[in-house]
Amino acid sequence: MEVFNYSKSQKYAADIDSIKEAHTRIIPYIHKTPVFSSTSLDSISGKQLFFKCECFQKGGSFKIRGASNAIFSLEDDQAAKGVVTHSSGNHAAAVSLAAKLRGIPAYVIIPKNAPICKVENVKRYGGQIIWSEATLQSRESTATEVQQRTGANLIHPFNDKRIISGQGTVTLELLEQAPELDTIIVPISGGGLISGITLAAKSINPSIRVLAAEPKGADDSARSKLAGRIVHLSETNTIADGLRASLGDLTWPVVRDLVDDVIVVDDEEIVEAMRLCYEVLKVAVEPSGAIGLAAVLSDQCKKKSYWREMKNIGIILSGGNVDLGILWELLKANI
Amino acid sequence: MEVFNYSKSQKYAADIDSIKEAHTRIIPYIHKTPVFSSTSLDSISGKQLFFKCECFQKGGSFKIRGASNAIFSLEDDQAAKGVVTHSSGNHAAAVSLAAKLRGIPAYVIIPKNAPICKVENVKRYGGQIIWSEATLQSRESTATEVQQRTGANLIHPFNDKRIISGQGTVTLELLEQAPELDTIIVPISGGGLISGITLAAKSINPSIRVLAAEPKGADDSARSKLAGRIVHLSETNTIADGLRASLGDLTWPVVRDLVDDVIVVDDEEIVEAMRLCYEVLKVAVEPSGAIGLAAVLSDQCKKKSYWREMKNIGIILSGGNVDLGILWELLKANI
Known part of the structure; x- marks a missing residue:
């Protein structure tokens, strides 16, 4: 594909x-x-x-549009390893939902200070939450660690x-x-x-x-x-x-x-x-x-x-x- | 008609x-x-x-459904005299709007204690506000007085x-x-x-x-x-x-x-x-x-x-x- x-x-x-x-x-x-x-x-x-x-x-x-486009354009073997993102907002929920629709895992890096309702949305759609510190650096390094461990595809919230x-x-x-x-x-x-x-x-x-x-x-x-x-x-x-x-x-x-x-x-x-x-x-x-x-x-x-x-x-x-x-x-x- | x-x-x-x-x-x-x-x-x-x-x-x-049905089923000569209602809520706004669409006056009896946002809706749609006391009796007698003075058709909020x-x-x-x-x-x-x-x-x-x-x-x-x-x-x-x-x-x-x-x-x-x-x-x-x-x-x-x-x-x-x-x-x- x-x-x-x-x-x-x-x-x-x-x-x-x-x-x-x-x-x-x-x-x-x-x-x-x-x-x-x-x-x-x-x-x-x-x-x-x-x-x-x-x-x-x-x-x-609107975030489900980009997230589902990214997730449904993955090759099957790539998709099977799941996806990872380090946004805590609407993109994280959308990635979780699109991954659920494709039946693959979504790893979502969330800073410890994220608003509860956004975390709830990720949970509701079955995203696997991985906590990080609030800094961008901590979020990115945690994402890299998850990527290396799982082989998951990184789905950036906008620069993609x-x-x-x-x-x-x-x-x-x-x-x-x-x-x-x-x-x-x-x-x-x-x-x-x-x-x-x-x-x-x-x-x-x-x-x-x-x-x-x-x-x-x-x-x-x-x-x-x-x-x-x-x-x-x-x-x-x-x-x-x-x-x-x-x-x-x-x-x-x-x-x-x-x-x-x-x-x-x-x-x-x-x-x-x-x-x-x-x-x-x-x-x-x-x-x-x-x-x-x-x-x-x-x-x-x-x-x-x-x-x-x-x-x-x-x-x-x-x-x-x-x-x-x-x-x-x-x-x-x-x- | x-x-x-x-x-x-x-x-x-x-x-x-x-x-x-x-x-x-x-x-x-x-x-x-x-x-x-x-x-x-x-x-x-x-x-x-x-x-x-x-x-x-x-x-x-939904109130515009009943109000427009009532107002657009009036004969022309009857409609020209306008309509009157003594509800202060959504029905009053709907009657005002439907009357405006037909180009006829709407007289709206509003009790002095009505919430401001409901009064604003009536005003926005061009209803003519006539204040009454808060009692049902005062509202009804004011409506009767307006009816007698103008010949307006009474549009009850539900019993019609x-x-x-x-x-x-x-x-x-x-x-x-x-x-x-x-x-x-x-x-x-x-x-x-x-x-x-x-x-x-x-x-x-x-x-x-x-x-x-x-x-x-x-x-x-x-x-x-x-x-x-x-x-x-x-x-x-x-x-x-x-x-x-x-x-x-x-x-x-x-x-x-x-x-x-x-x-x-x-x-x-x-x-x-x-x-x-x-x-x-x-x-x-x-x-x-x-x-x-x-x-x-x-x-x-x-x-x-x-x-x-x-x-x-x-x-x-x-x-x-x-x-x-x-x-x-x-x-x-x-x-």
């Missing part, structure tokens, strides 16, 4: 062919998520908004051609569901999602605008675009816990060359966008998932030269895995 | 014909809401669950043939989307929704089971079924603010004769079901909307003689209009 053909000289880690190939491969394992619209939110934003609800995706986020191609399948559905889009707004972290979405979107419609939405407390992508090189932040501070990673060498070229702009919003704007998602759309998103709506409602976006040209805007509600424990406690306390 | 034909002798306020007629009438004004499923919730409940997401309906609840027929259209969609259902669980308050759903469902499939889900602090329907007559409670106490009404003379016969059973759950079970809707389904329901899931997960339901026969269960997530203000305040305070 020869799956990816990147032998021809090409600039980026994925292309429309690898993304279409990924879609064919993963269709049995994913939901085609719905696109919601809301006259109330259209009137608040002054635009036509199309919300791609990846929070309803299997595992609660198979992952980028899988995440790009969002575009294939979205542009079929809402062909009138002139702009797509995508949360940015390590850049796997936005790279796949951009490569597919610009191939289908070269004039489409792709904007990254990034939290102020982890604005490495905006800084990288300005500096013309990958910028790493020494620390991040944002409610959007899914958006703290830095770009990788496979995602940076796409962000540098093809992503039109980065809209930076603060955490208060993210919470307000969450509120609108819950109260108007009735969709329970996580903070990282609401950031696209925050971007289009932000003053910063309205000041952009291209603001008036934005009419039909696709917004990726990327995930819904959030621990609202405090809310349930409060509600129960008031019974 | 002669719309409803109840001249033939019939036992109940609506039938499959009036419900199909309603569906044809309201299709341009409503969403065909999706049916969600979740392997996680199937495994928690041990059943196959099919969630009919009426929280995504226009106006945030047009409303019952409109709410019954949920069944037409649901049994097309999930024909395998053997049971449907429906929140019960005044009984408009469950009457319409039951009349349609038993007409399409006489062996289908329809269960009402009711909060312990407003368990008048369960008591009514036991007593064989409509029981009114002197007070109600439940987090499910949409489920506090008593049955009417048009809904009671359906509940008495055709609704198979009433499952009573407490508020803690409702909050737990809300949590599962948010955290697993990623659907932001109001407490009243989550009660069907609470019912199927309750110990009480597992003790029923018919529990083992329940396999494929439709659950109506009836609405999503809930004020989560405290959550956003907490999140913002922690930024």
Whole structure:
């Protein structure tokens, strides 16, 4: 089974062919998520908004697209040794779920300080948890140790051609569901999602605008675009816990060359966008998932030269895995 | 335009014909809401669950179905005088929205103690608010006064043939989307929704089971079924603010004769079901909307003689209009 053909000289880690190939491969394992619209939110934003609800995706986020593409493109003998990842978030849950669907082991390195609900998701999908210290160094060295011991295939959360191609399948559905889009707004972290979405979107419609939405407390992508090189932040501070990673060498070229702009919003704007998602759309998103709506409602976006040209805007509600424990406690306390 | 034909002798306020007629009438004004499923919730409940997401309906609840059926079945000269209602909840918002769609005035009597978010919904849809005292007597006398002054048509939230027929259209969609259902669980308050759903469902499939889900602090329907007559409670106490009404003379016969059973759950079970809707389904329901899931997960339901026969269960997530203000305040305070 020869799956990816990147032998021809090409600039980026994925292309429309690898993304279409990924879609064919993963269709049995994913939901085609719905696109919601809301006259109330259209009137608040002054635009036509199309919300791609990846929070309803299997595992609660778009991550199953890349994870299932990677796992189902492994040769049988390779797959039998299992897969390993050292993300503690939605990617870890998605890798666990996709591995379960293929019937192979998933080894998930989780730092000791990971949020309980994310750990629970990994457990629910049968991932084998291996604890590490909180540092990236400890996570990576633990992953290497597991790889050497088991022969498992490492599935990086974003800096991996198979992952980028899988995440790009969002575009294939979205542009079929809402062909009138002139702009797509995508949360940015390590850049796997936005790279796949951009490569597919610009191939289908070269004039489409792709904007990254990034939290102020982890604005490495905006800084990288300005500096013309990958910028790493020494620390991040944002409610959007899914958006703290830095770009990788496979995602940076796409962000540098093809992503039109980065809209930076603060955490208060993210919470307000969450509120609108819950109260108007009735969709329970996580903070990282609401950031696209925050971007289009932000003053910063309205000041952009291209603001008036934005009419039909696709917004990726990327995930819904959030621990609202405090809310349930409060509600129960008031019974 | 002669719309409803109840001249033939019939036992109940609506039938499959009036419900199909309603569906044809309201299709341009409503969403065909999706049916969600979740392997996680199937495994928690041990059943196959099919969630009919009426929280995504226009106006945030199923109420637009009955309201648009009532309003679009008015003769033109009658419609021109507008409509009046004295519900403060989802029905008021739905009447305002349907009246706006028809281009006629909606007079909404709202008690001074109504929750702000419900009042906001009425305002957003252009309803004309007329304040009354909190008592039912004051609301009704204010409504009568408005009726006499304007000639507006009164649209009762549930004890109205047009409303019952409109709410019954949920069944037409649901049994097309999930024909395998053997049971449907429906929140019960005044009984408009469950009457319409039951009349349609038993007409399409006489062996289908329809269960009402009711909060312990407003368990008048369960008591009514036991007593064989409509029981009114002197007070109600439940987090499910949409489920506090008593049955009417048009809904009671359906509940008495055709609704198979009433499952009573407490508020803690409702909050737990809300949590599962948010955290697993990623659907932001109001407490009243989550009660069907609470019912199927309750110990009480597992003790029923018919529990083992329940396999494929439709659950109506009836609405999503809930004020989560405290959550956003907490999140913002922690930024």
